[in-house]
Amino acid sequence: MKNKNLSSLVIIDDDVDLLELLSSFFRQRGYNVSSYEDARVALSDIESKKVQADVVISDLKLPVMSGLDFIKRIRTFNAVLPIILMTAEGSLEVAVEAIESGAYDFVLKPLHVPQLLISVQRALFLNQVQVENTNLKNLFSEQDFLGLKGVIGKSPGFKKAMELAKRVSSSQANIIIFGESGSGKEVVAKAVHELGDRKNGPFVAINCSAIPENLLESELFGYAKGAFTGAVGSKIGLFEEANKGTLFLDEIGDLALPLQAKLLRVLQERKIKRIGENQTRDITARVICATHKDLKKEVEKGHFREDLYFRLNVIPIHMPPLRERKEDIIPLSEYFLKKFSLINNANIKGFTKLAIKRLEGLNWKGNVRELENAIERAVVLSNSEYVDVDDLPQSDSGPGETRVELSDAGTPLFSISSIMSLEDMSKKYIEFIFKRNGFAKEQTAKELGIDRKTLYRKLKELESTDQMTIQ
Amino acid sequence: MNMHIHNEHKIKYLNRRMSEIEELKQCLESDDFDVAINIGHRLKGNGETFGFPAISAIGILMEKAAHLKDREKLRETIADLTAHVEQNLKSF
Numbered sequence: 001m002k003n004k005n006l007s008s009l010v011i012i013d014d015d016v017d018l019l020e021l022l023s024s025f026f027r028q029r030g031y032n033v034s035s036y037e038d039a040r041v042a043l044s045d046i047e048s049k050k051v052q053a054d055v056v057i058s059d060l061k062l063p064v065m066s067g068l069d070f071i072k073r074i075r076t077f078n079a080v081l082p083i084i085l086m087t088a089e090g091s092l093e094v095a096v097e098a099i100e101s102g103a104y105d106f107v108l109k110p111l112h113v114p115q116l117l118i119s120v121q122r123a124l125f126l127n128q129v130q131v132e133n134t135n136l137k138n139l140f141s142e143q144d145f146l147g148l149k150g151v152i153g154k155s156p157g158f159k160k161a162m163e164l165a166k167r168v169s170s171s172q173a174n175i176i177i178f179g180e181s182g183s184g185k186e187v188v189a190k191a192v193h194e195l196g197d198r199k200n201g202p203f204v205a206i207n208c209s210a211i212p213e214n215l216l217e218s219e220l221f222g223y224a225k226g227a228f229t230g231a232v233g234s235k236i237g238l239f240e241e242a243n244k245g246t247l248f249l250d251e252i253g254d255l256a257l258p259l260q261a262k263l264l265r266v267l268q269e270r271k272i273k274r275i276g277e278n279q280t281r282d283i284t285a286r287v288i289c290a291t292h293k294d295l296k297k298e299v300e301k302g303h304f305r306e307d308l309y310f311r312l313n314v315i316p317i318h319m320p321p322l323r324e325r326k327e328d329i330i331p332l333s334e335y336f337l338k339k340f341s342l343i344n345n346a347n348i349k350g351f352t353k354l355a356i357k358r359l360e361g362l363n364w365k366g367n368v369r370e371l372e373n374a375i376e377r378a379v380v381l382s383n384s385e386y387v388d389v390d391d392l393p394q395s396d397s398g399p400g401e402t403r404v405e406l407s408d409a410g411t412p413l414f415s416i417s418s419i420m421s422l423e424d425m426s427k428k429y430i431e432f433i434f435k436r437n438g439f440a441k442e443q444t445a446k447e448l449g450i451d452r453k454t455l456y457r458k459l460k461e462l463e464s465t466d467q468m469t470i471q
Numbered sequence: 472m473n474m475h476i477h478n479e480h481k482i483k484y485l486n487r488r489m490s491e492i493e494e495l496k497q498c499l500e501s502d503d504f505d506v507a508i509n510i511g512h513r514l515k516g517n518g519e520t521f522g523f524p525a526i527s528a529i530g531i532l533m534e535k536a537a538h539l540k541d542r543e544k545l546r547e548t549i550a551d552l553t554a555h556v557e558q559n560l561k562s563f
Contacts, residue, residue, distance in 0.1 A: 015513045017484050018520065025474065061512065088516035110519030110527050113474040 007124050008032040008052040012042045012070070013059040013086070018111070022057065025113055026120070039065040043073050046081075053081060055123045057116070060087035060098065071101045080130040082123035086111065135342050148191055152335050155325030161188055161317050168315050169196035174267065176252070176312045177290040179319030182369030185290040186248065188319055193246040198286055201245025204238050209254035217259060218275055227276025239272050242285035252312070253293030253304060264308045322364040322371060332368060333359050336375035337387065346379055354389040362393065430458050476522050482563050484521045488514075488556045495549045499542065507537035507545055514552070525555050 009026055013019045014037045023035045034051045036042040039062050045051045056074070060067035067085050074081060082104035087094060095106045104126065105119045151162065168175055169192045177185045186205060193203045211219060218227075222237030238247055249255075255263065266272055267287060271280045289312050298304035322329065333351065341348045351359065355378075364370050378391035430448065437443040445455040491510055498506040514530025529552050536544035 015517055017487060017513075018517050020483075021476070021480060021520065024480075086516075088512060109516030110524075111516075113520065 006030055006032050007054045008034070009120065010034050010036065010042055010046065010051060010053040010056045011058075012036045012039050012056065012062065012067075014038075014062055015059065018059075018109075022111075022113070022116075025117075029117070031120075038062075039067070039070040043070060046074065047077055054127050055104075055120055056081060056083040057120070058083060058085055060085050060089065060094065067103075068098065068101050071098075071103055075102050080127065080134075082127050084116070084119050084123060086116075132342060132345075136339075148194055151187060151191060152331050153325065153328040154331060155320075155327040157320035157325045158328055161319050162191055164315070164317050165191045166195050168192065168317075169194075171315075172286070174312050174314045175288045175317060176295075176315070177288065177317045177319060178295075179290070179292065180321045180367055181292045182367035183319045183321050184368050185292075185319055186250065188317055189246070189248040189250075189288045189290060192288060193248075193286075196286075198245050201285075202242055203246050203248065204242040204285075205248040205250060206238055207250045209251040213256040213259060216255075217262070220259075221262070221272050221274055223275035224277040227274070231276065234274070237272065237274065239266065239283045239285055240281065244284050245286075247285045247287050249287060249289045251291055252289040253291035253295055253298055257303075257305065260305045260308050264305065264311055267308075267311050322367045326360055329359050329364070329371065330356060332371055333375055336372050337379060340376045340379040344379055346382070347385060348379055348382055348387060349385045350387070352386045352388045355387050355392055358389045358392050362395070427458070427462055430455075431462060434459070476520075478563055481521055481523075482560070484517075484523075485556050485560050488526070488552065489560075492549060492553050492556065495552075499545060499549065502540075502542075504537040504540050504545075508534055511535075511537055511548070523555070523559065526552065529555065 007030075009031045011019060011022050011026075011033060012035075013022070016037065019035050019037065023033045026033050032052065034042075034045070034053075036045075039058060042051075042056070042058075043065070046053050046056075058067045058070055062070070065073075067087070071083050071085075074083065083102065084105045084107060085098045085103045086107050086109055087098075088109040090108050098106045104123050107116055107119060153159065153162070165175075165188050175189075175192060177188050179185045179188075189205070190203060193199060206216075206219065208216060218235070218237070220237050220239060222235050222240060223231050225231060225234045241247075249263075266283065270283055272283055273280050295304055295309050295313070299306045299309050322332075337348060337350065340346070359371075366373075374393050375387075378387045382388070382391045430444075433447055434441075434444045437447065441452060441455055441459075445452045448455065450458075495507060495510060498504070511530045511532075511534030514526050515534060516527075516530070518524060518526030518528075518530055529548055533545065533548040533552070536548055
């Protein structure tokens, strides 16, 4: 069940009339209110967590402990709790002192209560953001591998890849990362960056398959003003942007051959020329490449330059697919569960035993990315405190495969690995309905919503292409 | 526009002022101005919130008179407060 807690207010004022009025006002609006006449008691209860406080409203002028002293004491153990001060002293100096002491807001008496309500709502929003931010920071700092935050895995395959990444991080050798889509190639590249001497420099990533060839060239190398139509100013490329850092070229196997030649030259000479410029510029970025393709085969097919392959393939790192490192599925799932529970403000505590069995049993053809998406979906859709088997994917759906289910029993009519034409699809559909109706033409025509003549014509077409035999 | 205050809150507020008035009168006899400063300060802060802006105004004058230890002025503000509270209580 999603945890939709009521917000908790602590109100401190030695004016009993106002204390009662404000308590009544906020309770009527669904707030949990704890009221105090003495700030010391409130402080003690907040510190010992006897009361929950999302926002504090306190009078400034209080006997024994003033509102300002209260703030100073609170800040010794809670740096973020929003405190709204109320005062009948309307001087600017008092307001400045209150804010400098750590008050979130400052409201004047006589109180305009709706204005105070707005201030409370804004303070609550701030508190929520701060709490979420802290929780996310804690989440990322909890998970550690080689001192890297958010890098999760304990399988031998994962450890091998990451330890190799660590070993080569301080070298200058070219690195290429092999792995299926979604397996975490960019995580390895970032690990090389973070563990090496370039960690204080930028990490710039680009997916070579996502950008058209002509645009990719200008993205990588930059251009001079007037280099082509629309180049109204000069632009630095990613090689320069990643200066003293790392440039990660993902899906290098999809790079067009002309650009492969240019990349090879850059890697050999460590110099670039912006498009439309004669001046050469030194580059200091370390280039890390990655691909899901078998580059050796691509070389054999003539799709990838052999010289570039050898230039890149100095230190290959293989990130195994998730199905080959099953030990990582649960730690990753728990990490994503925490992450998405925080993001969606959902109070989900874990997985049921059956859900864990399902998670471990699936093949995760889309790898960590598919797992992450599945957990996000489960967190959003789950109605209980534990993600159950029904919240998870029922079976593996291979990437690139489309299953079209048309029968009542849910049996697939056909599976296609590529999109078929509308005409073929139409023929297949007619054939399917015709067979399902026991070759009864009238019933088939009715179900298809066409007249009998049209059906005869369509069936003849099917016969003529030998796609089926009409009984 | 401020919030609507229910009559029961207003009556409770005015009755509390009646008992404060007794306290103020005793303080005036014993020259205990600190109590008058605190009460005046509170009235300044809460009168208008409960729908009685005149009580906030009296509170300002009371706090000032008490600070100055001005017995006559303080007596006047107590009398004004008494009249105002009694008049409002009658209206409910």
